[in-house]
Amino acid sequence: MTSPARSAVHPSLPLPTRAVMLLGILVLVGLVYSWLINWRTTDVEWWFVPWLEHIIQHGAKASLEAPLRVQIEGVNGFANYSPPYLYLLALASTASGWLSPFILVKLVSITGALFCAGCIYYLIRALASPGVALLGAAGSLLLPSVALNGPAWGQTDMIWSALAALVVAYALRERWAAMMLAFGMAVAFKLQAVFIAPFLLHMVLSRRVSPRYFLLPALSYALMMLPAWLAGRPAWDLATVYLEQAGAYHWLSMNAPNPWSFVQFTRLVSYETGVVLGSIAAVLVALVLGAWSVRWRRLHGSDLLLLAVVIAAAMPYVLPKMHERYFFLADILAFSLAVCRPRPWTIAAAVAIQLGSVGAYASHMLSFTLGKYLGALLIGAALALLLHHLWLALRPRRAAGALSSSRLA
Known part of the structure; x- marks a missing residue:
């Protein structure tokens, strides 16, 4: 089981300082929300x-x-x-x-x-x-x-x-x-x-979850x-x-910061074709992220959280018929990863995903149409960065396995 001892990467703050920071945050929350x-x-x-x-x-x-x-x-x-x-x-x-x-x-x-x-x-x-x-x-x-x-x-x-x-x-x-x-x-x-379902698939296929829990x-x-x-x-x-909700809207994108906003704007494919292509892409991405990674390494700790962030951002990114709000899970998981593992790349990814979501919100709430397109580029860049580091997290054991095999040969 993962230990909270990983918090050693954070600088220690005196209790009075933390209390003042917490009070300041809560006061600001009250002002902003009111x-x-x-x-x-x-x-x-x-x-x-x-x-x-x-x-x-x-x-x-x-x-x-x-x-x-x-x-x-x-x-x-x-x-x-x-x-x-x-x-x-x-x-x-x-x-x-x-x-x-x-x-x-x-x-x-x-x-x-x-x-x-x-x-x-x-x-x-x-x-x-x-x-x-x-x-x-x-x-x-x-x-x-x-x-x-x-x-x-x-x-x-x-x-x-x-x-x-x-x-x-x-x-x-x-x-x-x-x-x-x-x-x-x-x-x-x-x-x-269900965006988080590939994460569960990873947990099941890595044989950590007993079949008695499946129901x-x-x-x-x-x-x-x-x-x-x-x-x-x-x-x-x-x-x-x-099932009734599935047919409510006939748009490939509802201001979502994903590639389907561009597809819809340029009318590259019809609505029906886009739904089929996007659904197939989502299934493939889910299988790759949930199942393929198990072949290499059983992830733990912040690497497991990294996998969850990638999944939460990738699923609404490839799916059609998404709303601007559907990256919210990616927003909070990327933020949590940056807090738990404060590195330049985790912070950059969290900021990019947050700005991407806000751009899409602006498209809906402020009629700033360009926001969703900028958001799609930002979240795409964040996904590329996160996927690179997920690859690095998965690679060591694969390399070690190959080295071991070569020694046996």
Whole structure:
């Protein structure tokens, strides 16, 4: 099991200094979030607030059992988010007598950001000291993508990404049952959590995970859907909740900072062809990153976290139909790697991925169209850098094996 003793690479800071830094970060978080919470977005005003108002008016049970048609082509159910998000809105509705639906939706997102920070702490703590992990977790709240995704945009990518980060954190601690359960919970919250699936493939093929754990993701997914089922939603609808979302948008890129933005702009291929090609590319990338690396070396510690960062950035980079927010997991994992393993290349990669995401956010939130294209170039450069260092992490044992073979010959 990985030891937190790896934190020795960080310079030691006196306790009073760490306390002052932590206090300063939290004060700054309060100021930034209180300013951003009033930012109006179409997602909040056209979607989340009406959903919350429906829950307030009809009650949680009725809102979960009776689908409400929404005005987007291809989406025929109540909301196009899975039930776990609706549970959070139902919980927030209990405070509707004191706060407006708009503020309640934003507070749900801010709570998600705090939950994400807690999961980042747990992840970093697997490789670093408590002080480093605490400052890193607090600092994550000031990442531009976190501040924009939560208090500004009112989105929920922090939650599924936090659960996916727990998958990596549990793997670092060799807590295999918890790792599989966290994956099921993440997928239940949002389908994009499958981006981390090649990481699980690596863990399974490296023979670290017993087959007796293989059904745990399905179990935790089912448990996450249980309240909606008890409210009256058919089990089949809950099992296939994401199939309906797949046909909601017919664009190869939704401002995503990946090559499909260029393909869509230049109209190189049709939507149907792009979906097929992108899906094939994603499967190949998943197999290469998840299975091929096992042939060479069983990764541990920060090298294992490096693999997770590469996977989290590569999957939305090659997949079509991605939104600008879908690099959020890569944002927080790259940041965590830079905190745990502060090197020029880890910091450069984390900054490039963060700027790439912010560029894509600007395309949506500020109509800065160029942002997604610049973001695609930045994240592509970060991926190349990370892949180079992953290759270096995998290469030594291969070279040692070849040397051993030559000696035997």
